[in-house]
Amino acid sequence: MTTSSSGAFETDAGRRMSRLELTRRLVARLDAGEAIVAGIGNTNFDLAAAARDRPENFYMMGSMGLATSIALGVALAQPERRVFALEGDGSLLMNLGALSTVAASAPENLTIVVWDNESYQITGNQPTATARATDLVATARGAGIEASAWAANEEDFERLVERARHGAGPFLIAARIDDAAGAGRPERDPVLLKDRFMRGIGARG
Amino acid sequence: MTWAETILSCFRDAGVRLVSYVPDKVLIPLIDGVQQDDAFLPVPATREEEAIGIVGGAYMGGVRGAVMMQTSGFGNSINALASLAVPYQFPVLMVISERGVLGEFNPVQTLIARTLRPTLDALGVYHVTLAREDEVEFLAMRTMLQCYRTQAPAALILSPMLTGGKEDVG
Numbered sequence: 575m576t577t578s579s580s581g582a583f584e585t586d587a588g589r590r591m592s593r594l595e596l597t598r599r600l601v602a603r604l605d606a607g608e609a610i611v612a613g614i615g616n617t618n619f620d621l622a623a624a625a626r627d628r629p630e631n632f633y634m635m636g637s638m639g640l641a642t643s644i645a646l647g648v649a650l651a652q653p654e655r656r657v658f659a660l661e662g663d664g665s666l667l668m669n670l671g672a673l674s675t676v677a678a679s680a681p682e683n684l685t686i687v688v689w690d691n692e693s694y695q696i697t698g699n700q701p702t703a704t705a706r707a708t709d710l711v712a713t714a715r716g717a718g719i720e721a722s723a724w725a726a727n728e729e730d731f732e733r734l735v736e737r738a739r740h741g742a743g744p745f746l747i748a749a750r751i752d753d754a755a756g757a758g759r760p761e762r763d764p765v766l767l768k769d770r771f772m773r774g775i776g777a778r779g
Numbered sequence: 780m781t782w783a784e785t786i787l788s789c790f791r792d793a794g795v796r797l798v799s800y801v802p803d804k805v806l807i808p809l810i811d812g813v814q815q816d817d818a819f820l821p822v823p824a825t826r827e828e829e830a831i832g833i834v835g836g837a838y839m840g841g842v843r844g845a846v847m848m849q850t851s852g853f854g855n856s857i858n859a860l861a862s863l864a865v866p867y868q869f870p871v872l873m874v875i876s877e878r879g880v881l882g883e884f885n886p887v888q889t890l891i892a893r894t895l896r897p898t899l900d901a902l903g904v905y906h907v908t909l910a911r912e913d914e915v916e917f918l919a920m921r922t923m924l925q926c927y928r929t930q931a932p933a934a935l936i937l938s939p940m941l942t943g944g945k946e947d948v949g
Contacts, residue, residue, distance in 0.1 A: 611836070632839065636862025640832035643824075644863075647836020647844070650797060650820060655840075671825030675833075679822055764867040768839060777841035 589727060590752040593617070593689045596731055597624040600658070600687070603735050604630075608656040609648050609775050613641035613665045615696040617689055619756025621660060626758055629774025633760040633767050639669030642686050646676055649684040652775065656683050656739055663690040663704045670713065676744050677718025685738035685745040686714070691753050699753060714746040722746035782941050783808035785915045786874065787816070790845060793923040795872065796820055797837045799830035800847035805876035805942045809847055827852035831859035835869040843927060845872040850879055853898070854891050860902055860932060868930040872923055874937065877908075881939040884947040899934055906934040909941050 597620045601610075611632045612618035618633045625631060632648075634641050645659035666672075666688055676684060692705035704710060714722035721743060725731035731749055738745040760767060772778035780788065786809060790798070798813040799822040800806065813819040820842075824830040827848045834844035848856070853875055864871045879892025899906045907922045909915050919935055926933035939945075 609840075634863070636866070637828075637832065637859050640828065640859060640863060643829045643832030644836035644839075646822075647797070647799075647833040647838070647842075648840040649836075650822065650833075651837040651840025651842035669826070669829065672829055675822070675824050675829055768867045768869075772839050772841075775840060777839060 590691070590750050591725075591728060591731070592754060593751045594620045594623055594754065594757050595728065596689075596749055596751070597621055597660070599728060599732055600735055601625045601628065603732060603739065606656065606739075607775070608658060608739065609645070609652075610658045610660060611641050611645040611648060612660040613662060614638050615662060615665075616756030617641075617660045617662050617665070618760055619758050621758075622760040623756065623758030626760060629770060631774070632771040635762065635764060635767075639665050639672070641665065642669065642672040642676060645684060645686070646672070646679060646681065648775070649681040650679065653681070653683055655775065657685070658738070659684070659686045661686060661688050662695070663688060663692060663710060664694045664702045666710060667702055667704070667708070670717070673714050673717035673719060673746075681744055682742045684743055685747060686719075688746065688748040689751045690748055691751045693753060695753050695755075711746065711748045719744050719746050723748070725749045781808065782909070782912050782915045782937075783812060786919050786935075787812040789916065789919040789923055791818055792920065793927065794843045795845050795923070796842050797822060797834060797844035798847060799824050799833045799844065801825070801827050801830065801849070801852050803849035803852075803876045804945055805878070805937065806847050806849070806874070809874065827855040828859040831856050831864055831871055834871050835864055835867065838869050838871070843870070845874060847874045849876050850895055851888065851891050853895055857898060860904065864932045865902055865904065869932065870926045870930050871932040872926045873932065873934040875934055876937045876942065877939060878945050881944060895936070904932050904934060906936055908936040908938050910938040912941065915941070
């Protein structure tokens, strides 16, 4: 794993974690109907593998980069509910402005989780800018999300999730992950996915 | 009431609360209106496609929203409409200030105006152009109601015939 000359990538040297394992650990920690907004591709495939029919999950099928923006809307609409956006590094890079919008809106109930495997995995593992240049945690801090951190290992990830569930955010949690393919699939039915999510978070039904 | 006061009144009557936008000079009276009235939750965005996502999320959370942008911002929103708002049936109400027509001074702003309505038509998005003050209340209110009742994005295009358009600052 590359480390910048400033040592900015604050993880155990060389450790890459499993996105599926971390997604499972995240879901296992949730007990208050926390909303999860999962971005396109392997991000939402692994959420589907971990907890496909969880009513408070939203699966984004297109609109790459907008999981954070959608999650922000949910968080602002329901300030009493904790909201987690799940993004890949390529997706977040496509919409870095969202970090600023989140910081400026300052929703205490929003957490952005970034699965960083330094690649556009689903299109053939082409490297992203995080492979040799960009530290997304430093980027988020610079954008104004002060409580941004790399998870050093699985236990550290769970500690950061607990902080996100109870503290005053916004938070960003980044994890270096491997390139294992996403293991599940949500239904490819946007209206069904929307309806289930809206019922799950009490906006309908 | 001015055209902007009318639109703000329609927002209130239609239950619009969250308004996400990238500023444009023509939109100033609407921006000031949502910033100054506690009935609204203004969310400035860095890019217009973000605003589409934010309003979609808010809608799913139970809060009606609208986006405001200039015509060029529509160009930054197309994939968010095509792969999110339209297929997921999010009622995103768009207020788009029209430029590139009727006296435009910047040569690179004229082309996006020509893509606006054909692209909305290609996406199947209902759009209404507001050109006369005495039509604003009926057209705006009915467009908003249709948007929320049919769970489909809709656009209100503010013509320079209504707003006076944008003056050259140079």
